[in-house]
Amino acid sequence: QKEVEQNSGPLSVPEGAIASLNCTYSDRGSQSFFWYRQYSGKSPELIMFIYSNGDKEDGRFTAQLNKASQYVSLLIRDSQPSDSATYLCAVNWEYNFNKFYFGSGTKLNVKP
Amino acid sequence: DAGVTQSPTHLIKTRGQQVTLRCSPKSGHDTVSWYQQALGQGPQFIFQYYEEEERQRGNFPDRFSGHQFPNYSSELNVNALLLGDSALYLCASSSGTGGAGSKQYFGPGTRLTVT
Numbered sequence: 001q002k003e004v005e006q007n008s009g010p011l012s013v014p015e016g017a018i019a020s021l022n023c024t025y026s027d028r029g030s031q032s033f034f035w036y037r038q039y040s041g042k043s044p045e046l047i048m049f050i051y052s053n054g055d056k057e058d059g060r061f062t063a064q065l066n067k068a069s070q071y072v073s074l075l076i077r078d079s080q081p082s083d084s085a086t087y088l089c090a091v092n093w094e095y096n097f098n099k100f101y102f103g104s105g106t107k108l109n110v111k112p
Numbered sequence: 113d114a115g116v117t118q119s120p121t122h123l124i125k126t127r128g129q130q131v132t133l134r135c136s137p138k139s140g141h142d143t144v145s146w147y148q149q150a151l152g153q154g155p156q157f158i159f160q161y162y163e164e165e166e167r168q169r170g171n172f173p174d175r176f177s178g179h180q181f182p183n184y185s186s187e188l189n190v191n192a193l194l195l196g197d198s199a200l201y202l203c204a205s206s207s208g209t210g211g212a213g214s215k216q217y218f219g220p221g222t223r224l225t226v227t
Contacts, residue, residue: 004154034215043202043218044155088154097214098168100145100204102154 004091006103014111019076021106023089026070030094033072035063038086038105048074079110114139116205116219124225125193133188133222137205143167144186145216146178147202155202161186162208190224198226 005024013019025031032051036044050056050063050072062075072091076083086105092098117136125131137144143162147155157170161180180186184205190197200223204216 006154008152036218043200043221046215046217049215090154092214096168098143098145098160098162099157099170100155100216101157102147104152104154 003101004089004103006087006089006106008104009107010109011106012109012111013079015079015081017079017110019079019083019108019110021074021076021087021089021108022071023073023103024071025089025091027067031091032094032097033063033065034090034092034100035061035074036088036090036102037083038088040085044088076108079108081110081112084108084110116203116217118201118203118219118222120222121220122223122225124227126227127193127195129193130189130191131193131224133190133201133203133224134185135188135203135205135219136183136185137203138217141205141207141217142184143206143208144180144184145204145206146186146188147204148172148197149200149202149221151199158188167208193226195226198224200224 035048048063064073089103145160146158159169203219
């Protein structure tokens with residue numbers, strides 16, 4: 001089993017809708033989770049991180065962590081065409097926090 | 113506040129050649145990690161440098177080597193290039209003492225094409 005798994009998509013949502021992106025991971029103790037956005041041909045941009053169970057909100061973005069079910073989600077409210085990108089989930093573990101493991105990313109298309 | 117910088121932006125090399133990529137971390141950061149991102153894949157961890165030493169290494173052959181300088185900048189060297197080395201090479205900087213919540217910030221990347 002890979003450390004981090006994501007549905008490659010594409011996920012298509014209409015403008016103004018909520019986009020929900022999911023990521024599952026292998027449980028190896030205490031972890032931190034990071035969501036990156038990557039536009040085509042560009043490098044990943046950090047948009048959220050979370051390490052405690054529950055929700056964390058930042059503007060239109062909400063990260064949700066459920067350790068019991070081993071998944072982390074990113075919700076994008078009021079989706080805009082400019083949100084169309086690939087979203088990468090990354091995790092590191094307390095015992096080896098220097099090493100980040102990335103999923104393969106989910107491509108999001110927001111249709112006007 | 114200068115972000116992470118990388119050079120060159122693009123590079124075309126022939127099989128068997130050697131290449132050196134460069135990275136300067138974000139101001140205030142002392143740790144540099146290198147990743148390889150193939151088309152359609154997530155970044156794969158190559159190695160990380162902290163205090164001028166390789167602190168962690170991913171599953172990459174010895175053809176991939178690196179160096180960190182006293183000013184925290186870093187180089188990635190790849191010898192005996194293979195066609196499969198064609199990818200986007202990303203440098204990420206962070207604080208070495210940040211623990212599990214330490215965030216990594218990426219540079220713009222170097223697109224390497226091996227022909």
